[in-house]
Amino acid sequence: MTLFMNYFLQNAGYIWMQCVRHFLISFYGVMIACIVCIPLGIYLARRIKLSTIFISLANILQTIPSLALLSILMIFLGLGVNTVIATVFFYSLLPILKNTITAIREVDTNLIDVAKGMGMTNQQILFKVELPLSLSIIMAGIRNAIVIAIGVTAIGTFIGAGGLGDIISRGINVTNGSVIIWAGALPTAFMAVMLDYLLSVIEKKLLVFIHH
Amino acid sequence: MVRKISKYLMLLLLITGCSFPGLGKNVSENGIVIASGNTTERQILSEIVSQMIMHYIPSANTSLINNLGSTLLIVQSLEKEYANISGAMYTGTSLTGELGLASTTDPKEAMKGVVEGYANQYDSIWFPSYGFENTYAFMVTKDIADKYQLINVSDLEKVKDKIRVGVDNAWIKRQGDGYEQFKTIYGFELEHINSMEIGLVYNAVYANKMDVVLGYSTDGRIASYDLVLLVDDKKLFPPYETSPVVTKKILRIYPELETILLKLEGEISSGQMQELNRQSDDEHLEPYTVAKNFLEENNYFESKNVVPLVDRTLYKALIQDVLPLVKEKQ
Amino acid sequence: MFNYLSELGVIVFDKMAEHLFIASIALVMGIVVALPIAILLANKKKLAQFAISICTILQTIPSLALLAIMVPLFGIGILPAVIALFIYSLLPILRNTVLGMRSIDPSLIDAAKGMGMSEKQIIIQVQMSLALPVIMAGIRLSAVYVIGWTTLASFIGAGGIGDLIFSGLANFDIPLIILGTLSVTTMALFVDLMLGKLEKRLAPRTSSKKIGGMSNG
Numbered sequence: 001m002t003l004f005m006n007y008f009l010q011n012a013g014y015i016w017m018q019c020v021r022h023f024l025i026s027f028y029g030v031m032i033a034c035i036v037c038i039p040l041g042i043y044l045a046r047r048i049k050l051s052t053i054f055i056s057l058a059n060i061l062q063t064i065p066s067l068a069l070l071s072i073l074m075i076f077l078g079l080g081v082n083t084v085i086a087t088v089f090f091y092s093l094l095p096i097l098k099n100t101i102t103a104i105r106e107v108d109t110n111l112i113d114v115a116k117g118m119g120m121t122n123q124q125i126l127f128k129v130e131l132p133l134s135l136s137i138i139m140a141g142i143r144n145a146i147v148i149a150i151g152v153t154a155i156g157t158f159i160g161a162g163g164l165g166d167i168i169s170r171g172i173n174v175t176n177g178s179v180i181i182w183a184g185a186l187p188t189a190f191m192a193v194m195l196d197y198l199l200s201v202i203e204k205k206l207l208v209f210i211h212h
Numbered sequence: 213m214v215r216k217i218s219k220y221l222m223l224l225l226l227i228t229g230c231s232f233p234g235l236g237k238n239v240s241e242n243g244i245v246i247a248s249g250n251t252t253e254r255q256i257l258s259e260i261v262s263q264m265i266m267h268y269i270p271s272a273n274t275s276l277i278n279n280l281g282s283t284l285l286i287v288q289s290l291e292k293e294y295a296n297i298s299g300a301m302y303t304g305t306s307l308t309g310e311l312g313l314a315s316t317t318d319p320k321e322a323m324k325g326v327v328e329g330y331a332n333q334y335d336s337i338w339f340p341s342y343g344f345e346n347t348y349a350f351m352v353t354k355d356i357a358d359k360y361q362l363i364n365v366s367d368l369e370k371v372k373d374k375i376r377v378g379v380d381n382a383w384i385k386r387q388g389d390g391y392e393q394f395k396t397i398y399g400f401e402l403e404h405i406n407s408m409e410i411g412l413v414y415n416a417v418y419a420n421k422m423d424v425v426l427g428y429s430t431d432g433r434i435a436s437y438d439l440v441l442l443v444d445d446k447k448l449f450p451p452y453e454t455s456p457v458v459t460k461k462i463l464r465i466y467p468e469l470e471t472i473l474l475k476l477e478g479e480i481s482s483g484q485m486q487e488l489n490r491q492s493d494d495e496h497l498e499p500y501t502v503a504k505n506f507l508e509e510n511n512y513f514e515s516k517n518v519v520p521l522v523d524r525t526l527y528k529a530l531i532q533d534v535l536p537l538v539k540e541k542q
Numbered sequence: 543m544f545n546y547l548s549e550l551g552v553i554v555f556d557k558m559a560e561h562l563f564i565a566s567i568a569l570v571m572g573i574v575v576a577l578p579i580a581i582l583l584a585n586k587k588k589l590a591q592f593a594i595s596i597c598t599i600l601q602t603i604p605s606l607a608l609l610a611i612m613v614p615l616f617g618i619g620i621l622p623a624v625i626a627l628f629i630y631s632l633l634p635i636l637r638n639t640v641l642g643m644r645s646i647d648p649s650l651i652d653a654a655k656g657m658g659m660s661e662k663q664i665i666i667q668v669q670m671s672l673a674l675p676v677i678m679a680g681i682r683l684s685a686v687y688v689i690g691w692t693t694l695a696s697f698i699g700a701g702g703i704g705d706l707i708f709s710g711l712a713n714f715d716i717p718l719i720i721l722g723t724l725s726v727t728t729m730a731l732f733v734d735l736m737l738g739k740l741e742k743r744l745a746p747r748t749s750s751k752k753i754g755g756m757s758n759g
Binding site for chain 1: 236245275277278280295412414493495501
């Protein structure tokens with residue numbers, strides 16, 4: 001325990017740097033997936049056949065083990081951080097796309113009819129009715145994606161991307177590296193659990209916001 | 213629809229070509245990217261190079277590709293332009309490895325071989341050595357050394373059928389200075405030879421699971437386990453000097469890199485490297501922290517003056533195509 | 543050339559066998575532990591919720607981190623890998639079993655009570671048999687994820703297909719990387735497909751909702 005605290009204090013700057021880097025890599029991947037998937041999901045929501053194709057494609061993608069997808073993408077995109085961001089992007093597709101489609105579909109059609117009756121344009125319906133009502137479910141998808149992303153980013157160390165995975169893999173390579181392993185693994189686990197919790201709070205807030 | 217999908221694919225290609233705030237720049241945007249390995253020594257040296265560059269060129273947005281599994285992968289990352297600097301390359305490994313040249317026991321000749329080879333084959337400058345040699349060495353515990361009266365590698369002959377020998381996986385099949393060459397030069401075979409990961413040999417000999425192991429001479433565990441290195445009396449192993457390697461392309465963009473890296477020339481002795489490795493392996497300081505402490509102690513070599521490469525006979529001809537641009541910039 | 547290919551074939555086959563071995567031990571352990579717990583807790587709402595939340599938190603821990611944490615505790619090799627994979631396999635099975643058993647129409651349970659069935663009989667003959675497809679869906683999900691995660695187990699010395707991928711990554715050996723990823727992905731998709739078929743076959747005439755789930759890579 002004292003060893004652990006020692007390691008932590010002596011290398012605090014470095015661990016913090018890797019934490020930030022780890023978060024940023026995950027965040028960028030999920031953010032790009034949001035930019036792509038939310039509009040795509042809105043477009044697909046009313047096109048049942050097409051959306052089934054997309055969802056099953058994303059489902060297959062999800063079945064590919066992360067190390068495998070990362071290595072395959074490495075062949076095309078090279079070593080380093082961008083390949084990890086691309087991998088995170090691919091794993092974020094399913095949760096965000098699926099939740100966006102479901103959310104938009106589940107908006108009460110009566111409400112849309114009312115909105116139409118009030119003379120709202122399609123665009124107004126989307127931004128003032130459909131999207132606000134879907135926010136909570138879409139957020140749940142993003143939350144899921146972020147948790148997956150933190151895990152994928154940890155593996156990114158194997159193609160040289162940095163992040164907390166660097167600390168973990170050094171701990172494994174060094175003799176008697178238990179302390180280093182803990183120092184890398186605990187923040188990684190903590191980051192995933194904390195983000196999951198924080199986003200669940202936001203998710204609930206969004207739900208409340210709709211009901212008022 | 214097809215147009216839409218292709219638009220998204222374009223976007224994906226775009227993101228791989230650009231860089232994100234906080235994560236350093238890519239090679240394609242003239243960023244300085246350092247390829248680092250998965251050994252403690254490579255990581256420390258790469259961190260030293262990285263922090264030196266950050267200190268002198270803060271605007272350059274330096275980043276590291278860490279944990280690359282082999283010299284081969286580091287060479288690939290330079291060749292495919294994922295990185296433009298390697299923090300630590302070893303003359304012996306590269307000479308017989310990717311350059312495919314004959315091995316030599318003359319350090320000067322080895323250095324000349326890699327410097328010229330890298331300039332011609334990889335359009336890169338192999339810098340002068342950090343000042344320490346890292347070579348394969350047979351090592352034993354003090355007890356074993358006393359028990360069998362071991363000083364030189366040739367002393368192993370008299371106990372060749374008794375001792376358990378642990379060696380690096382790669383060494384058995386290695387060209388130039390591998391086991392085949394060992395048999396030719398020393399003239400005997402080792403009866404009980406076991407191959408394992410290089411990182412495990414030190415513990416194996418310390419824990420008495422092996423009597424003699426082949427490891428790297430600068431590993432920090434030699435000091436902490438109090439191991440004795442056997443003298444390579446018949447000169448099997450070529451001297452592995454260690455240097456940074458920089459692509460000419462990035463040298464043209466940041467000519468200051470030359471001075472910065474030359475400040476490190478000859479500044480790390482074998483004993484010092486062992487100590488730095490030990491801090492990281494034993495005291496569990498991160499390579500980043502070890503490098504930072506080392507550079508701060510030496511004040512980033514700010515007052516050190518260097519002899520430019522163009523004034524050295526070995527480099528004079530090779531650096532010509534970098535120089536004119538340097539002058540234009542000035 | 544042929545020799546090289548056949549040698550490689552043997553290696554791939556060996557690694558696949560190793561991979562499936564590790565994954566199946568973990569999965570079987572997961573079923574043996576999670577299923578009885580879920581059945582016992584299914585009718586105790588609060589306790590079941592508690593067990594599910596704990597498993598959800600465990601599931602949130604990134605796989606590399608959990609595998610790494612096993613090293614100081616259990617050393618390297620197959621044992622720590624199996625324990626980590628076992629922990630991951632718990633949640634989908636536990637959650638699906640609890641939800642599956644709970645989603646059964648209460649009127650059916652009342653009818654069973656009316657027929658004079660004991661609580662034990664109701665659990666086994668009514669709740670479990672009706673929930674079987676949902677439970678199966680949980681096992682299927684676990685199986686697919688465990689096969690995926692086993693790839694990483696190579697990192698702590700457990701072997702499996704991950705060996706091929708890691709070795710490919712270290713030496714920039716592109717054919718080896720492709721071979722490794724193809725074999726592990728095929729394995730995951732194949733198991734998914736087969737268990738999916740089994741799941742459909744188990745479906746009784748009454749419709750029951752399929753409960754999916756996601757997890758980190």
